Amino acid sequence: MKKIGIIFGGRSGEHSISLMSAASVIRAINKDKFQIVKIGITKEGKWLLYDGDADHVEDGTWQEEAEKALKENPDKYNITILGAGGKSIKELIDFALPILHGPYGEDGTVQGLLEMADIPYGGCGITGSAIAMDKLIAREIFMRAGIPVCKHIAVFKEELDNDFQKTIEKIEENLPYPVFVKPANMGSSVGITKAKSNEELKHALKEAMKYDRRLIIEEYINCRELETAVVGNFYAEAAAVGEILPSAEFYDYEAKYFDGGKSKICIPADIPQKTADEIREIAVKAYKLIDCAGFSRVDFFLEKETNKIYLNEINTIPGFTKFSMFPLLWEEAGVSCPDIIERIVELGYERYHAKDNR
Known part of the structure; x- marks a missing residue:
């Protein structure tokens, strides 16, 4: 049975969202196929081994439990990424699944650490992660490729x-x-x-x-907010297109996660098939253009007056919460959350072993 390290938390301002996403992944992953190893990163950047309940990951109390366990049993719980000072993560896991949002996790930094430690992992590599995270650089690349973005x-x-x-x-x-x-x-x-x-x-x-x-x-564009989910490495495919109907003036942080479900997600979006196909085509093109791998969510604006499509951004570690578009889009396509996680693991191994041919 493969030991999958779920890495969550992190130093970014999206720490709490990472906890919500990771808890959902921990609950959904097929326990008959994978053994879960939970690895949390505090807001200060400390890595901790945690073997408690997913509910405590979500509510943030995991850290207190993990620190207590480390103090009481350092031989078991003291871990290190590279070098001495504890049990190496490579000894603990076969595969890493970073569920980290924002800087210090979604931006290529953790991916670089895993590359150095020679640990296969799910999702984009260093290049795709770094470019997608940096919206200024990503937009320059998209514009040069003729993909429309907002002024x-x-x-x-x-x-x-x-x-x-x-x-x-x-x-x-x-x-x-x-x-x-x-x-x-x-x-x-x-x-x-x-x-x-x-x-x-x-x-x-x-x-x-x-x-x-x-x-x-x-x-500002008077627009509809549309999203699709892409899975794959070189050969990638996009799911259906969904639409966000935010409870606030725009789909801000509160509307995404803390409005009690007032924001609505429509899957599939009520748009012409031709428009949906064009969005999916652009999503895959942009995904491959910046060397994404594994999975991503690709966000678009559809201008109401003209129906012009604008690429907004690529999220290389999209949310996995109960409000999140990525898993819901694949569920609409008949692919369950456990199955999409398994596919992400398979793609991570595929990308890892492709290096053997260099």
């Missing part, structure tokens, strides 16, 4: 620190209100604000700078 400009913290007012003026000269202000490296709508005025823009920039020194200022 946007980049702003850097150093610019704002040097001359905040001049930077505001630059934004206002290039984009009309309202605008969206986003950290370049973040997910789950963390740090994103819709600004309708000069004062709101100032506040939005300060909020986004809490999460990144590189920001995207993006034009």
Whole structure:
């Protein structure tokens, strides 16, 4: 039986979402085929071995239990990633499944550690993870490939620190209100604000700078929010297209995870088949373009007035919570959550063994 290391938590602002996703994966994974090894990362970056219940992963109490177990039995619970100082993760697991959202996990950093430790893992490699996480770089690549993206400009913290007012003026000269202000490296709508005025823009920039020194200022599009789920390595396929009907003005962090199910997910989206096929085609093209692997969720805007499609972003470790689009899209296609997890593991091994042919 393969020992699958579920890695969760992490240092990013999406720590709590990672806990929710990981708990769902732990509950769903086929226990007859896989032995689960739970590895948590605290907000401070400490790696802990945890052998308790999934419910305690979700509510965050896993950390206290894991730290207590480590103190009482260091020989069993002291672990290390690389080098000495404890039992190596490579000894504990056969395969890693990072369920980490945002920086320090979804951005290629943990993938690099697993590559160095020679541990096969699920999902995108270093390159695909890093590019998809960095929305500025990803958009440059998409634009060069002729994939439509929203009009946007980049702003850097150093610019704002040097001359905040001049930077505001630059934004206002290039984009009309309202605008969206986003950290370049973040997910789950963390740090994103819709600004309708000069004062709101100032506040939005300060909020986004809490999460990144590189920001995207993006034009507002009167649109529908559509998503599809892609699975595969070189040969990838997209599931159906789903639509988000947010409970808030846009699909922000609260609307995604903490509105008690008021936001609605429509699967399949009520759009023409031709539009759905085009979205799925663009999703796979973009996925392969930045060297994604394993699985991802690809997000789009569909402009209401023109039906023009815009690629928003690729999420290389999409949410697996009960509100999450990725597993729901594949369930609609007849693929259960345990089966899609098993497929992700298979694809991880496929990618790992492909290196033997180099």
